[in-house]
Structure formats: C-alpha cells, structure tokens
Amino acid sequence: MSTNAVAARPEAPPEANLKKQLKRADRLRKFKAIGLVAPLALFLIVVFVLPIGSMLWRSVDNTELESVMPRTVAGLQQWDGSGLPEEATLAAFAAELRDSRRGGGLGKVGRRLNYEDNQYRGLLMRTLRGLPASSENWTQTLVEIDPAWGETTTWREIQRASPPVTDRYVLASLDLERGANGEIQRIDAQDRIYQSVFQRTMVIAGGVTLICLALGFPLAYLLATLPPKTSNMLMILVLLPFWTSLLVRTAAWIILLQSNGLVNQSLIASGIIDTPLQLVFNRIGVFFAMVHILLPFMILPLYSVMKGISPSYQRAAVSLGAHPFAAFWQVYAPQTISGVAAGTILVFIMALGYYITPALVGGPADQMVSYYVAYYTNTTNNWGMAAALGSILLALTLLLYLVYHRLVNRKQLIRS
Amino acid sequence: MALPPYASPVEKLWFWIFRGSCGLILLFLIAPVFVIIPLSFSSGSFLTYPLPGFSLRWYEEIFSAGPWMESLKNSLIVAPLATLLAMTFGTLAAVGLNRADFPGKGLILALLISPMVVPLVIVAVGMYFFFAQVGLLNSYTGLVLAHTVLGVPFVVITVNATLQGFDFNQMRAGASLGASPIRVFFTVVLPQIVPGMVSGGLFAFATSFDEVVVALFIASPTERTLPIQMFSGIRENISPAIAAMATILILLSTLLLITMEFLRRRSERLKAAP
Incomplete structure (x- = not known):
C-alpha cells in the first residue's frame, strides 16, 4: 500500500512525502479506531441515552393541555387573569372538549388538571354530558351547566396548567410548590412526603x-x-x-x-x-x-x-x-x-x-x-x-x- | 501477620478478638448461601429448620413443565444473546479505544460505561417509554437489547484492561508478513484478549441472568425471565421450590467463580513469565 503511494509521486522530495504519508496513516488509523467504537456508541445513544433523556424531559414536560386543546390554551395566553376569558376562548374550549372524547384526550386533560385540583376530572365529565351541540353564548351555557365555569380561579388554574413546560413536578418532588402569585413556597406540613x-x-x-x-x-x-x-x-x-x-x-x-x-x-x-x-x-x-x-x-x-x-x-x-x-x-x-x-x-x-x-x-x-x-x-x-x-x-x-x-x-x- | 512469639497477653487477646470477628464476618457472608441449599431437599412445604424429611419433590416441581421451566427457557434465550451482542460490540469498541487517540475519547469511555452507574429503575422507566414508542415492549428483542446495554460496560472494562499491555506493533508485524487486517485480528489480537472477553462476557451473562428491574418493566408474562419468576415467587408464595432454583443458581455461580479464578490465575502466570 505504502510503496504504491511513493511510486505515484516520484517528483516530491522524500522527507515531505514521508511526513505526508505518516500523517495520512495516522488519520486513517484514527478513523478506523472511531469506526470500531462508533457502533457501540451509537447503539447506546439510541437505546440508552436518548430514552433516559426523553424520560427525564417528562419532568418538565407540560404539553397535555396544549396537545388536546390548542385553541383554548392560545386563548388563555391572551387572557389577563381577571374576570372571565373571552367568549371566543370559551367557545373554543367547548368545541375542543367535545372533540377530546375521541383518542383519549379527555383522560389526559382530566388527569393533568386533577394535579391542580381534584375536582377537574369530574367537572369535565359533567360538563361534557350537559354540553349542547351549539350555543349563542358559550359563557352563559357553561356557567349554567356548572357554576364553577363562572369563577375566575377555575380559569386561572387551567391557565396555570397550560404552558408547555413546568417546574411543578421538580418542585413537588422537593415538597415545594408555586403559590398564588408564582412564588416558590413549601407545601403544607402534612403533605410533605x-x-x-x-x-x-x-x-x-x-x-x-x-x-x-x-x-x-x-x-x-x-x-x-x-x-x-x-x-x-x-x-x-x-x-x-x-x-x-x-x-x-x-x-x-x-x-x-x-x-x-x-x-x-x-x-x-x-x-x-x-x-x-x-x-x-x-x-x-x-x-x-x-x-x-x-x-x-x-x-x-x-x-x-x-x-x-x-x-x-x-x-x-x-x-x-x-x-x-x-x-x-x-x-x-x-x-x-x-x-x-x-x-x-x-x-x-x-x-x-x-x-x-x-x-x-x-x-x-x-x-x-x-x-x-x-x-x-x-x-x-x-x-x-x-x-x-x-x-x-x-x-x-x-x-x-x-x-x-x-x-x-x-x-x-x-x-x- | 502471625502473632510474634514475644507478644504480650493484651496483644494476644486483641489478635484473637480480631481473628474471631473476621471469622464472624465471613460467616455472615457465606451462611445465607449455604442455609438455603438443604431446604431445597425438604419434604415439607415450609422453609424452616428442622427439615421434616428428605425429598426431591421441589426439584420435580421446578423441572416439570410450568412457570419455572418457561422462565428458565426465556432466560436461556435472552442471556446468551445479550452476552454475545455485548461481547461483540464491547470488544470492538475497546479495541478502537486503544488503537488511536481521538478527540472526545474520555467522554466516549464515560458513555460506554454509564449503564453501570445509572440507577436501574431509571434505565427501566426510560426503556419502557422508548420501547413502547418503537413497538419493542413485551418482546424478546427488546429484552435482549436492554440486557446488552446493561452488560456492555463489563466487556468494555475487562477487554480495555487486557489491552493495556497489548503491543499494537504486533498488528503491524502481522500485516508486514502479508496477513489481511481481519486475519491479523483473529490470529494475533483475539487470542490475547480472549480472557478479557470471556470474563466480561461472564459478567454480562450473570447480569442478564439476575436482572429483575428492567425486565419487570419491559417484559410481559410471555417473556417472563427466571429472575422475575424468582421475584414474584419470593413476594407472593415463598416455597422450597425457590430454594431448589436457588441451589441451581448457586451451582451456576460456583461455576462462574471457578472460571473467573482460572482466567485470573492464567493471566497472572502470563504476566509473571518474561
């Protein structure tokens, strides 16, 4: 192999040629070495590192609501947190709630909202049962089905559960939580486990x-x-x-x-x-x-x-x-x-x-x-x-x- | 450190207290292993001494068709395959790591041995979600891949250690005599690193043969391995059948130990020789 390389370029001075050859041989060896390590490294990255990484990502992942109710979440982002959200947001919520029955979306949202307050799964089920096909005024209809929809705190809790990332799980595993104004505080003494x-x-x-x-x-x-x-x-x-x-x-x-x-x-x-x-x-x-x-x-x-x-x-x-x-x-x-x-x-x-x-x-x-x-x-x-x-x-x-x-x-x- | 003849009584006393406590610690280590063996020959159905009588009924139970044989069969499918994969990937990588310097080598070595460090339950949960996404949950393939990951660090470490004293000029010598790189690998390199590969492989095999946590998460009852069968047996209904299987596993670990000792002595002998 090396003799061929020398024969191909007889005009180059011998020392420079040698240096080049050495460099090339070194590089080749390096590539071969990387080639030997690569299969295992790739295998571990695919089967070990990425799965664990994506599992750990779940500790801040908060996309449940966004994936099932994207328009509601978008509407709540605009809302300033006083009074009730706009009629358009509530209409979107009603429509998306109805659609969530298919494909397990309802369970996902119910489970996520229950972490905020245990009443939500039941509230969503009740609301879905009473939901009419159409309405002139969704705000009024929803409040008629359950007065909880007329309270600001309900919507603020849903708003709080909306952003795609959250620190609630990490905080909760240290027995901490976010207070009403977003400050970090310790949870009640009897709940600290x-x-x-x-x-x-x-x-x-x-x-x-x-x-x-x-x-x-x-x-x-x-x-x-x-x-x-x-x-x-x-x-x-x-x-x-x-x-x-x-x-x-x-x-x-x-x-x-x-x-x-x-x-x-x-x-x-x-x-x-x-x-x-x-x-x-x-x-x-x-x-x-x-x-x-x-x-x-x-x-x-x-x-x-x-x-x-x-x-x-x-x-x-x-x-x-x-x-x-x-x-x-x-x-x-x-x-x-x-x-x-x-x-x-x-x-x-x-x-x-x-x-x-x-x-x-x-x-x-x-x-x-x-x-x-x-x-x-x-x-x-x-x-x-x-x-x-x-x-x-x-x-x-x-x-x-x-x-x-x-x-x-x-x-x-x-x-x- | 024998006691010198001029030792004072206090020194003698300390010497025997020291020896005595070491004896007790050794007893603590070995007693559980031996206590379980006689119980497997019990004719009763409780794991207590004194034994009501001698019988082989529990060996009959584990060796007749049923959950014990099923799970043993599963383990005998998964463990050798995982070991083979771990030995192949691990040996190639260890040779590569020793063949040349390249950027990020330390980081890659850390990556290769990280499965040994990460708590098993985290590996298990991570793989559970990943395998569910790619359709490998409750499959032999998934289990083999998972156990390969857990076994590979042992192979990398042991082969790496064997290669520390390996002179790569031997490969050049082989090549200069006209052998192809593959022939050089099989006739020059492989015979010298086989002890490292085997001991790493034994570690990988023992790991797969004793692994509960990951298998609990990613295997269905169809792929139930022997450790899971042992685990649920211990938890739900601890019977002398467990002692019988334990005795067989102790025999297996004795075999592993003897092989490892043989390999260790061989490498020591080779090192001592000029």
Missing part, C-alpha cells in the same frame, strides 16, 4: 455504607496480611456470595430472619429472648440484606489497596517505640484512605438506587426513591412525578460518580 423519602434513602444508603466499612475494613486487612494461600481460600468466601444471584441472597435472608427462622430459633434456644423478634419486612431486614449484597464491593477495593501497602512501615513505627495501635492508626490507616474512599462511594452510589431488596425484605416505611419512581410509572401513570424524582436520583448518583472517578484516577496516577 418526599423530604422524608429522600431522607430515608440517604439514611439507609449511608447506614449500609458505614456498616459495610466497619465489617469490610478488618476483613480486607486480614485478607491482605495473611499468606497468599490462606487468603486465596478465604477470598472464595467473599467471592461466592458476590457471584450469587441477588434474589437468592434476598430469599436466604427472609428464610434466616423470619419469625421461625434460624436466627430467631437460635436466639430462643440460647435463652436470650422468649418470643421471636420481628427481623424481616422492616428496616432491620433491609440493613441485613443490603449489607450482605454490597459488602464485597467494599472489601474488593479495600483489599486491592491494602495489598499494595508494605508491612515494614508499621514494623518500623513499632520498632521506633510506637504502640501497635498508634502504629496502625497513624501509619497504616492513612495509607488505606484511597481504598476507603473508593469503596465507600461505590457502595453508597449502588445503595442509593436500590429497589428490589427493600421491596422484598422491607416494610412500607423502608421504600427508597427508586420505589416511588416505579410506583408513579406503573401504578398512577404520573410520569411527571416519576421523571422528576428520577432526575434528582440520577443527578445525585452522577455527582457522586464524578467524585469516585476523580479519586480512582488519582490513585492510579500516584501508582504509576
């Missing part, structure tokens, strides 16, 4: 992470300091659960912790308790199962860091007169910090998104953010809320991942 959901998610993820660290650190230390033959054997005890199906382990914990399970049986047999403890389908069960599933993800990074720490530092400290504990805390422990950081963030990130395990071994008060995302998608079809809660969860996860990435990369830099 997401604050406690996020708090609970943080508490569970944080608690699981701390327990994993407390259990993982000594075990990783033991594995890193034992002779390789023994530590390889013991490592199997860490890796076998790691490779075992999450569902198998969750089922095993239900079996172990149930009221007549092995744990309760042995506690009763040893005389510590008389009646079985409730250990599963509550927070205790969630902690047991989640710590068990995530512990290997703490042990493995800790182990790999500890493996690289020479034991002579600690010995040197002791020989210089340090107490063995001081030598451990002041000399050994600081060297493990990158492993601690990596394991902690990894476990925390994974714990944040947990759904299956709390759903199986937790009670209603132990469900985390993921559960509510699934709930709003499947059960109530409130996609705006599902997307808003999902966006916050994703933002939190990606932020932590960025920190993790920085830490792990720095560690590799130091090593090299």
